[in-house]
Amino acid sequence: MRLKLLAAALAASISAPAYATDIEVTHWWTSGGEAAAVKVFADAFDATGNKWVDGAIAGGGGTARPVIISRIIGGEPMGATMLNHGRQAEELVEAGLMLDLTEIATKEGWRDIVHPVSLLDSCTVDGKIYCVPVNIHSWQWLWLSHKAYKDAGVDVPKNWDEFVAAAPALEKAGIVPLAMGQQAWQTNGAFSVLTVGLGGQDLWTKINVDKDAAAAAGPEMARVFEAYGNARNLSKGSTVSDWNQATNMVITGKAGGQIMGDWAQGEFQVAGQVAGVDYTCLPGLGIQEIISTGGDAFYFPKTDDAEKTKAQLEMASMMLSKEVQVAFNLKKGSLPVRGDVDLAAANDCMKKGLAILASGKILPDGNQVLSADTQGQLEDLFVEFWNDTKITPEAAQANFAKIIGDAD
Amino acid sequence: MDTYKRPSQLFRNMSAKIASIPMVMTALVIFVGCTVWTITYSFTGSRLLPKLKWVGMKQYDRLFDTNRWVISIDNIIIYGICSLILSLTIGFILAALLDRKIRFENTFRSIFLYPFALSFIVTGLVWQWILNPQFGIQHVVREAGFLSFSFAPLQSNEYVIFGVLIAGIWQGSGLIMALMLAGLRGIDEDIWKATRIDGIPLWKTYIVVIIPMMRPVFVTALVLIASGIVRVYDLIVAQTNGGPGISSEVPAKYVYDKMFLSQNLGQGFAASTVMLLTVLVILIPWAYLEFGGRKQNG
Numbered sequence: 001m002r003l004k005l006l007a008a009a010l011a012a013s014i015s016a017p018a019y020a021t022d023i024e025v026t027h028w029w030t031s032g033g034e035a036a037a038v039k040v041f042a043d044a045f046d047a048t049g050n051k052w053v054d055g056a057i058a059g060g061g062g063t064a065r066p067v068i069i070s071r072i073i074g075g076e077p078m079g080a081t082m083l084n085h086g087r088q089a090e091e092l093v094e095a096g097l098m099l100d101l102t103e104i105a106t107k108e109g110w111r112d113i114v115h116p117v118s119l120l121d122s123c124t125v126d127g128k129i130y131c132v133p134v135n136i137h138s139w140q141w142l143w144l145s146h147k148a149y150k151d152a153g154v155d156v157p158k159n160w161d162e163f164v165a166a167a168p169a170l171e172k173a174g175i176v177p178l179a180m181g182q183q184a185w186q187t188n189g190a191f192s193v194l195t196v197g198l199g200g201q202d203l204w205t206k207i208n209v210d211k212d213a214a215a216a217a218g219p220e221m222a223r224v225f226e227a228y229g230n231a232r233n234l235s236k237g238s239t240v241s242d243w244n245q246a247t248n249m250v251i252t253g254k255a256g257g258q259i260m261g262d263w264a265q266g267e268f269q270v271a272g273q274v275a276g277v278d279y280t281c282l283p284g285l286g287i288q289e290i291i292s293t294g295g296d297a298f299y300f301p302k303t304d305d306a307e308k309t310k311a312q313l314e315m316a317s318m319m320l321s322k323e324v325q326v327a328f329n330l331k332k333g334s335l336p337v338r339g340d341v342d343l344a345a346a347n348d349c350m351k352k353g354l355a356i357l358a359s360g361k362i363l364p365d366g367n368q369v370l371s372a373d374t375q376g377q378l379e380d381l382f383v384e385f386w387n388d389t390k391i392t393p394e395a396a397q398a399n400f401a402k403i404i405g406d407a408d
Numbered sequence: 409m410d411t412y413k414r415p416s417q418l419f420r421n422m423s424a425k426i427a428s429i430p431m432v433m434t435a436l437v438i439f440v441g442c443t444v445w446t447i448t449y450s451f452t453g454s455r456l457l458p459k460l461k462w463v464g465m466k467q468y469d470r471l472f473d474t475n476r477w478v479i480s481i482d483n484i485i486i487y488g489i490c491s492l493i494l495s496l497t498i499g500f501i502l503a504a505l506l507d508r509k510i511r512f513e514n515t516f517r518s519i520f521l522y523p524f525a526l527s528f529i530v531t532g533l534v535w536q537w538i539l540n541p542q543f544g545i546q547h548v549v550r551e552a553g554f555l556s557f558s559f560a561p562l563q564s565n566e567y568v569i570f571g572v573l574i575a576g577i578w579q580g581s582g583l584i585m586a587l588m589l590a591g592l593r594g595i596d597e598d599i600w601k602a603t604r605i606d607g608i609p610l611w612k613t614y615i616v617v618i619i620p621m622m623r624p625v626f627v628t629a630l631v632l633i634a635s636g637i638v639r640v641y642d643l644i645v646a647q648t649n650g651g652p653g654i655s656s657e658v659p660a661k662y663v664y665d666k667m668f669l670s671q672n673l674g675q676g677f678a679a680s681t682v683m684l685l686t687v688l689v690i691l692i693p694w695a696y697l698e699f700g701g702r703k704q705n706g
Contacts, residue, residue, distance in 0.1 A: 066668035073457065088671070091456035182651055239563060241651075373455065376670030380476045380654055387653025388565050399475075406470075 021050040021311045023079030025298075026071075028057050028064035029332075033266045037332035044324045050311045053079075072097055077301030079308060080315055085122040085131050085297035086368035092299075098130045099300040104313050105129045110320065115339030116293055116357070122368045123297060131297040132316045134325075135334035138291035138353060139261045139365070140193050142282040143268075147253030148175050159286030160197055160227075163257060167234050170256045177234040179246040179255035180386070184379035186243055187386040190259040191228055191378075192366055196292070197285030199224050201363060208369050213405030217397065225393035225400075231259075232386055250279065259285075265349050266333045275348035283352055291356050294365020295334065374407040443684065450677035458673055467678035477679065480657045483569045487576070487658070488637040494577050495633050496626070499584025504614060506585070507592045517589070521582040528579065532646025535575035536562065562648055565655040572647055572656055579643075580636060584629050591625030592618070627698065638687055659683050 023045070029038050035056075042052040055078055057064035065088065068081050072092055083089050092098055105111070105120075114120045114133060123131035142163065149156045149166065152173040157163040167177035180186060196204045199220055206215040215221065238255060240246050247267045249255035258264065265281065273279050284290045298319060300312040318324055325336040330345055335353050343354060356362070366375060381403065385396045453463040471477050502520055506513055523531065538544045541560040549557040561571030595618060603613045619626070641660040644650060650657045659679060667676030 062669055069456065069668075069671075091671070095457055182653075183649075241649075371455070372669070372671040373666075373675070376665065376672070377474075380474075383651070384475065384653040384655075387651065387655065 021307060022053050023050060023308070023311050023315060024053040024055050025080045025082075025315075026055040026057055026064070026068050026078045027082035027296075028059070028061055029082070030056050030058045031266075032270070033331060033333060037328050040324060040328045040331055041319065044318050044321075045315055048314050048318060050314060072301050077303065079303075079312060080298050080300050082296050082298055083131075084294060084365075084367045085119065085133055086294070086365065087371050088367065089131070089299055090125070090371075093125045093130045097301055099302045099309065099312055100128050101130060101132065101300070101313070101316055102128045104317060108317060108320070113320070113338050113340060115337065116360075116362050118362070118364055118368070119293060119295065119297075119337055122364070131299045132319050133295060133297045133337045134319050135329055135332055136293045136295045136337060136357070137261055137263060137334050137365075138283075138293060139189050140196055140284045140291050141262055141264065141349075142193075142257055142259055142285050143247065143250050143264055144257040144280040144282065145250045145253050145255065146278055146280065148250070148256045151175065151253060152256075156280055157257075157282075157286070159282065160194075161287075163285075164227075164230065164234070166256070175253070176237045176249065176255040177257070178231055179238045179240070179249040179258040180231075180235040181243045181246040182239065182241045182383070182387065183243070184383035186246075186260070187382040188375070188379045189261065189366075190231070191224075191382050192292075193259050193285065194228055194231070195221075195224050196290055196363065197287045198227055200288060201290055201361075204363060207404055208366065209364070211404055211407045213401050216404040217401035221400075222393070222397060225397045228385075229393040229396075232389065235386075262335075262349065262353060263333060265347070269333070269347070281349040281352065283356055288361075289356050290361045290363055291353060292363040292365045293357070294367055295337070370407060374403065377403045446677050447681050447684075450674060450681045452674050454673040454677070456671040456673070463674070467674045468682070470675065471678050471682065476654045476657055477659070477662055479654055480659045480662050483656060484637065484640070484658050486569050487573055487640065488634075490570075490573050491576050491580070491637055492630070492633055494573075495581050495584050496629060498577065498581040499629065500588050500619075502581065502585040503588035503592055506589055517586070520585050523579045524582045526579065528642040529646040531575050531579045532643045532648075535571070535578070536647045539571050539574075563652060565652055568648055568652065568656040572643060575647060576636075576640070576643055580633065584633065587625055587629050587632075588622070591622040595621060638683065 025041075027038065029035060038054065038056070042054060045052040057067055061084065065083070068078075068083070069092070071077060072081075077097070089098065101123075110120055110129070111117060119133040119136070120129065123129050123133060142160065144156055144163070146156055148170060152166070152169045152175055154166045154169045155162075157166050163177075170177045180190065192204075192208075195207070203215065203220050203224075206212045207221070238246065238249065240249065243260055243264070244267050246255070246258050247260060247264045248271075250258045251268060251271045251273060265275070268275070268279055275281060298316070300316065303309060303312075319328075320338070322338065322341050325338050326341050326343065329336045330343070333350070335350065335357060336343065339358070343350065346354065370378070378400075381396065381399055385391050449458050449460075450467055451462060451464060452459060453461045453466070506516060506520075510516070526534075539560065539562045541547065541558075541563060546557060546559045549559070561567040561574075599617065599621075600613075603617060608617075639660055640658055641664065644656055644658050644661055648656045650661060660683070663676045663679045663683070666672050666679060
């Protein structure tokens with residue numbers, strides 16, 4: 001009898017008044033601007049009567065992703081989690097671990113409001129929608145320091161070719177022409193930017209989407225590799241590791257330029273610099289104004305709790321609402337996923353991005369078309385190439401073609 | 409009398425056997441079971457989730473075709489051999505010096521052992537700063553007037569693994585010293601007296617008499633160092649994160665990165681299977697010689 005009582009008490013304490021509408025949200029947005037952006041989401045979600053329980057994981061995607069994925073696989077899922085949409089969560093969706101958002105998406109007409117619609121395609125598996133895209137980040141930007149070019153006594157370049165031509169003058173003045181952080185994802189990203197800028201959209205698509213090994217080994221790609229090898233020489237003396245340290249070299253005029261995604265402009269803003277006056281941004285290296293439209297998305301792991309599911313759907317709907325999209329993206333420095341909102345407060349570089357977005361010259365992001373495995377192989381290849389000048393562009397291209405050929 | 413049965417062998421020392429069941433189960437399920445599971449799945453094309461989709465030796469082909477893995481193996485061999493020799497030598501020399509009844513022995517012992525109290529992460533960061541050309545040793549020496557002095561192993565593709573080695577030795581040799589010192593203290597005072605009477609020089613006493621007597625201590629030290637070498641991971645992550653480029657990558661980091669960052673379990677399992685096999689290939693003959701041989705003699 002006593003045992004029964006004890007068991008009952010135990011059971012009661014386990015299933016004790018759970019706050020069904022508490023939703024724990026994991027993400028890796030921990031820098032100043034990012035945290036401010038998360039707060040926009042949290043406040044908006046709390047306003048719906050639910051409670052946003054913040055589960056920020058410091059250390060960037062590389063640290064956070066394994067934690068998030070092992071929690072979901074291990075049967076201890078959070079209420080919602082950020083991931084880069086695309087293929088990172090592919091298998092989790094296929095294994096039926098994620099909540100199907102198709103119903104609410106059809107009701108609210110996501111397919112009509114999300115622009116570009118490819119963002120929603122990346123959330124779609126077998127015709128069903130499993131994630132909410134929240135912002136657009138693009139890689140294809142060349143950031144240039146006005147101070148560095150003034151010190152060297154040359155004009156600020158207007159495209160990649162002028163940038164390369166101006167490099168000797170910078171070197172003479174003791175300025176590193178190209179700042180590059182030594183982390184693998186940065187060298188890999190820069191390569192992709194060069195492919196789009198110098199090779200064009202078709203070549204990029206052929207290689208990254210169609211996985212065409214012949215194109216990857218071809219003469220057009222050889223030109224890109226040559227330019228990439230040249231860029232490697234231009235970055236001699238840039239030994240920093242993190243991307244924001246490299247951006248800082250551009251801000252302080254110690255380096256001429258940096259190839260980095262649009263998140264770099266947060267750093268310029270924090271340093272009090274003004275686009276067009278202190279720095280210039282060139283989308284698509286100033287040659288082809290194309291941007292990729294990767295970004296962040298939220299996934300909702302499946303639960304048996306109906307209350308929780310309801311709150312998850314409310315959160316999904318909140319994230320795509322007009323007001324939240326504007327407030328969030330202004331803080332984050334990214335572009336909104338809705339084409340129908342007004343971003344009057346955006347700065348020059350963001351406006352350039354918006355204009356390109358509106359004109360439709362867009363690409364999917366590397367994370368959307370390549371698996372994490374292929375991305376990892378490419379990162380290894382490019383970071384090794386970048387740090388070992390004994391490796392020739394030809395040798396790197398041969399390896400590159402092999403990786404693309406094996407990719408699925 | 410006929411009804412009496414000898415208790416079966418199985419039930420002798422029953423309590424001892426029952427007591428050891430948990431450990432036996434742990435060993436079987438966790439060590440053997442998980443190892444078999446890992447090896448099995450290394451022949452599959454598992455990505456994020458383990459799936460029984462057979463691909464034969466494909467994961468292994470790719471593994472040895474991958475530059476990063478080959479570099480990792482080279483690095484662990486260099487790191488392993490150097491750290492084995494240097495840790496043992498430095499540890500023994502420090503212990504021998506401390507054993508000469510010097511003053512402030514306690515203080516020195518604490519100083520030498522202190523690095524061992526730090527985690528590999530802290531060690532890695534500290535040495536990253538010390539070896540940083542802008543703030544560390546190179547800077548100090550240049551400030552002192554030697555302007556052409558250059559010492560930046562962590563920035564060099566060829567020497568980075570030695571920069572890691574310095575940190576590893578600094579961290580690990582204190583423990584080896586403590587072990588050796590305990591071993592030296594266990595040597596009977598009469599032995600020293602005897603060698604002195606025979607007029608054997610000090611260095612010869614150490615090499616010919618003392619070291620052979622300390623064989624068990626050396627074996628313990630060897631096992632400790634070797635297990636440290638195979639699992640070196642955190643030191644690399646903290647100090648170089650595999651860089652510059654991929655020139656200080658190690659196998660354990662390859663396994664982690666492939667399994668959790670690249671979402672390719674099959675590849676990670678194949679790499680860890682190769683690591684296990686390598687360890688076994690070295691361990692089994694050695695264990696046989698060390699432990700198996702003695703039984704026949706005695």
